[in-house]
Amino acid sequence: MALIEYALFALAVICLTALTKSHRLMSVLSLIHVLSCFLLIYSVLSTPVFPKYYIDENFMIDYLSVYEILIASTVFLLVVIYRKDYLENLLARGFLNKNNLALVYAAMNSLLLVIILSFSSNNLALLWIFAELTTLFSALMIAVMNSQKNIDAALKYVFISSTVMVFTFIGLVLLFTETEKTLGAGTLNWSALMENAKNLDPHVLITAYAFIFLGFAAKAGIAPFHTALPHAYSKAPSSVSTVLSAVVLNIGLFAILRIYSIMRETGSAAAASNILLFYGMLSIVIGSLSMLHQKNTRKLIAFSSVENSGLMLIGIGISTPAALFWVLLHTLAYSLTKASLFLSTGILHNQYLSNKVENIKAALQVQPFASAALIIGTAAIIGIPPFLPFTTKFSILAEIAKYSVFLLIPVLGFILITYAGFAVVLTEAFTRDSEEEKPGDLKKYRAPLGLKAPIVLLLLVILFLGLYTPKELIDLIWNITRTLYR
Amino acid sequence: MIMFTSLFYLGIFLSLLGFVLPLLRLENNRKAHRTFSYSLSILSSVSFLAFSALVFLKKGEYLIPVYSNAGLIDFTFYVDQLSAFFIAVISVVSLSSAVYSFGYGEHLSHERRKDYMASLLNLFALSMVLVVASYNTLEFIFFWELLSMSSFLFVLFEYGKPGTRKAGLYYFIMTQLSTMFLLLGFFGIYANTGSFNIQPVTSLQNLTLIFLSLFIGFSIKAGVVPFHKWLPYAHPAAPSNISAMMSGVMLKVAIYGLMRFTLTVLPQERWWGVLILVAGTVSAILGVIYALKEHDIKRLLAYHSIENIGIILIGFGLYLIYSANDLNELAILALAAALFHTLNHALFKSLLFLTAGSVVSATGKHNIEEYGGLIKTMPYTAALFLIGAVSISGLPPFNGFVSELMLFQAFLGSYLIQDPLLKSLVVLCLSGFALTSALAAACFVKAFGITFLAVPRSESARDAKEVGKCMIAGAVIPAVLCIVLGVFSLQIFSLMGYRTDLPDMLVIGIIMSLFYAITYLVLKNTAANKVRAGETWGCGTPLSSRTEYTASGFSQPIVRFFKDIYQTREVNERRFYDKQNTLFKEGAGEIHLMKFFEEKLYDPVARSINYLSIKVSALENWSLDTYVLYAFLAVLATVAYVGWIA
């Protein structure tokens, strides 16, 4: 199945979802949609010609796209499994209006569609537009709950990323003008830009790059554009936060990677990576320091992902193929782990109706599964072996050391602070004197299998990948590395 | 050769099995499962022990590939004499701890907790062995982190108890701090060589940085002053069988790391020995001085671990100094002393923790002021504790003495050093070391005397019952080894091929027992063999447990002597009737013992990070306008940067 057929199919699914009233049918349709994404990857990979172009080379699926789509589809698949029972619970408690259910599903499917389209855009302007659209659909999904705070969070989300993304457009225009001047015909196609990167003027390119970077940095949750994320993640339903943090953030990094790989070919590579290193460091500093006084589990995870985006940015900025390899593998590891964390907090939220630490009582007795999953997930995310993030984080840090040992020192210091942040919050949440706080009057929420299974699956996957990374995956990532860093 | 490695594989397999089994909860008879899991732990310890003994005796170096994954993770293990020695130390202690746990583990409060205890014990022991056998730094950190994590869970094991959370946090942050320093050091090496393998490196950039970060990293984990603060929190919080392992061997893993990297990996520099010697002396002295003030039995033992780690570092520092000065014989003596003390400390400290655990579980109290007279109700435990106390105080003919003797000999050989300044430094450290060992004896007179002798000081001490057979058996293993390693030290050394002119403890032991026997036997049959039971002389007043000498009374003279080290802080609170503070209403004055390092080093650092964190958290103020302003400023900054460089 090619991209166009997929897009048409997805549109059909969205329409059907909007029409139907049965929750079960909506869920099944979403499932089919997600499965069709896997089919797309399969069909793309089944023919040896690579990369594949669509519609005048405006769209392209190369190894990087395949990889990112794979991560996105996996997360979506688990979220779809998780979502039905989760939404049932929200409906039952009146947090969600029955009439809005179709909207939720339609928005979710549209989000998946635009995500896949943005990953398969070759034209940077298209990438920009689709990224912008993901913002809008995400905001819609945050806002759909019956609470004013959600609307507030959604508005923040929209305004912060959209305003900054206007500058991306300016950067794109500059880039287009430059190609028009040097190559005769203007183009924004990444593949063409990669071909001709050496001929373009580095001064213009670095300006264009800076503008483009700013917008996508906002998408990737880089400080100081991260500010909307903690609010959005803590207010949105778990299933939405999961998608936002595990998939939508990747679009930003994906785009930055694309642009940076062009810059790497030119004379302004050093300046380009300085920008990455600066913002990466800033994100690590702000993300880690914000975690230390966090009282809200989801915001904690949000700031951790800010810190982590910073680390990945530094990994890209040091500009070696090995570092890129590890950053890419880390993207996978981190997305899956973060997804498991958000899904676990969802169960806890169903129990305590809050994400705040102070409201979590006797969790180890009342919700042993969710608590254990959250603890294990946290261990994984901070890089405790034998989970996959351990290996990737270790290796990224090693590559940073190769670049400069003195850059490594502050990075390690602030990573330690994130550890402390997690430890403070989790011990606070789970080891409060359980003898005193008897679960007693707390009505126990029984999480259905649909909520538990995805979490278990995710944890098992990162555990498995941590110990055994299939050769195919490694080859895939090396292929990406070769296409990006020539 | 084949048999060797298969023993190693077998050990790993058994431990993993023991780790997984209790977690699965396959059937209802969980107790049988746990027993099985502990037995697996014992078996794996035995196989590791056999393996390391064989390696040690054959003096070989073995590369053991276990598992590797497409170049990401490479579990190839490397065992030479140094690592074999440490594996043996770890295995002995895990063995006795596992035996002890048969009894101790069943005293825990929840079924699930008992399961976790059995399971994590296996993981904990295994990860220690594998850290020591690591061949590359990724592997090292992998198992190091597993070790940290499993011990962290153990520290939080009884999370309902007050203070446990603080202990856990302290522990977690300090271990991760140590990991960060290690990473810095490892990556510093990696940046030079491009390889993660733990192999000799000839020339390095940033050598000082790398060495210092490795030293600090390992020091934190080993509990060297001033990085020791987590130890007295974490060890008392953990269950006693785990404290025994944490104190007995987990700290040694860090010592192993330090030795491995300074001995075989990095090119040594002259000043390292001085640094390590001074650090060792300082932590030995301060460790024991703090221990004297401490009345929580497990915390007291924890402070003694700091002291003993200091002693090990003293030996290692002397080794480095002597080998830098080409005094090879002395250097070998110092290294042998350090290693032997490592083993000895592992034995007597685990013995002490295990018996202390028995006391705690029999009385339910941690404070030695609430014990007393236990020698009558718990005679076996008392005898075992006494053996540990005599060993740790370094009294002949037990093992602790032998290693201290070797260290003294090494110290006294310093007259061969040429550099007068270095020589006088060594003498100063010698006097510090002497002070340490004397204070340790004083401290254990207190610990044993107040705990086991005289009259019970509380109801719970009066009602204490001797613990079960397994708990005694677990402690008997290290106790026997303490005696054997002491008395037969010279024979064991020569068996291992190390010839030295140390005093023969076997002869000394025989002479002493001969004298003991002679005096006893000669007088046994004389006329004046009458014995009468009386009362303790109390100047006519009736004596009770209230009139006994207390632990704080016991240590008071020493506390007075060293009052400058235990700094005190006075807190005066005054309340007045009026706002002008003229009419005094009431007031309170307190004198606190200052936790020097906590208040002068840890707290300021924590406070400044906290301050920063509060400032940064304040940036998030829930206002969209502010957020857009940040973005606006960032855009301006970026544009300005681009304009500047273009």
Place this chain on the structure above:
Amino acid sequence: MNPAQVLCIAINAGLILGISPFFMGLVKKTKALCQGRRGPPLMQPYYNLAKLLKKERVYSGNSSVIMKATPYINMAAITAAALFIPVACITTPAYGLGNIILFLYLLALAKFFMALAGLDAGSTFGGMSSSREMSISSIIEPITIVVFAALVYTLHTVNFYDMFSQTTIMQPFFQPELLFISIPLFIVLIVETARVPVDNPETHLELTMVHEGMLLEYSGRDLAFMEFSNSIKQTLFMAVLINTILPWGLSAELTAPAILFSAAAFLVKGAFLAVLMGLFESAQAKVRLFALPSLFALAFFFSILTVCLEVFS
């Protein structure tokens, strides 16, 4: 070890064991004369021991096996230590006999158990004395070690026998290091034998007693052992001091006249030192317990000075 060596060591030990109570009595007599009393006969310590051996023992109901075993352990350890110091004849023993560290730690072993015994009966006096004993001994320990290190630095050996065979050949009066060492060594002697100004062996007053307090609960044969071992310990330290500065007379050959001569020489030197100790004690006042560190600091200063003398010359 050949029989000659064994014999030599046995002679030394026998001499020390036999003569120790006499020195004890001599010190007491000197002090009494200084105070204008007649004092007990010189042989009184022997009479005491003989008397005590015949008496019955009383044990407190609070006490335990530690109390009963300590006298024997004490005797065993200190008698073993007596094998380490040559007083009459010098040989080259094997098995590390004569090792200075081992010597010190055998004494420490005795002290450890004595302190435990002090705590055993649950008496306040015993506890207080144990506490003081351990405190004082721990702060004197660095001084002792540095003094011994100074000996090692000067004589380049860690064995008493080797050391003193060197000092007999050297002319210690022309060796300023050894003279310097003798001052802190004397202080160590005073401290280790529990004498004024550190302790007062005469009184059983709560305020002053250190060593005696631990023996309060002992009676009969046990007390005899404790007293006896204490006097041996005193003789041992005296022998170290004597052999350091006045080693003349120590014989290196194992013939009866030579041994007899050197034993007599030791007796004279020991008696002289004992009188000196008595005079010193009489001239001093008991120092407060908490004023001791400054006294010890002085001793430490001296001992470090001797090391510096060696190191920088």
Place this chain on the structure above:
Amino acid sequence: MIDAIPIPGIIQAILVLIMITGALIVTRKDLLSLLSMYRLQSLLLMFLALVLYAESGNYVLLQMAVLTLASKVLLIPYIIRRMQKEINISKDISFHYISPAYSLFITVALIFFSYYSLSKTLNELTDNKLFYLGAVFGISLALMGMMVTFSRKKIVTKTIGYLMMENGALIFSIFITELPFLIEVLIIIDLVILVLLAAILAVGMDSSIEEFQAKLERIKHPARNGGTH
């Protein structure tokens, strides 16, 4: 045929006018006049496109002019007007961080800032002075729009600020005629969806009583800011 008309002069004039509308948007408090200013700005933009079409004869510019007229002059202002009615407030009085007078000074500073920061790049890129001017003004306008977004309270004003940023970016793209038309259309679709979304959300937020309540709650629990769905 239209040689007589001094095209560069006209373009310059239009650009200056656009900047003036921008300055007015920054300072005005009356929501209705803010909207009219925006409408005027979009209209000027349309004229700019038309003039450029007249100069180059590129049909894409004509299409863009039509598109701008349809979306930015008619549709979007209509939506915002509806939203204003729904919310029923007519003035956005308070300013955050920057007062109107200062904001004008800052605007001037921003223009100079953009000029100096981008001068080298733009010199490399083109010799055309008009493009140069357009680029500087475009970026300044975008920055001004962002200033509006963070200095004004009401979502309506913020939305207009955002739209002004978009216009700034558009000034840029108008000078580059060959940007594929498809992309232009998608951008407009994107913009419309955004405005719609903002409108719907703003109805939920800006209704003055609701905001008051939210404020009250924030005063009551300053520490708390998470929680409910």
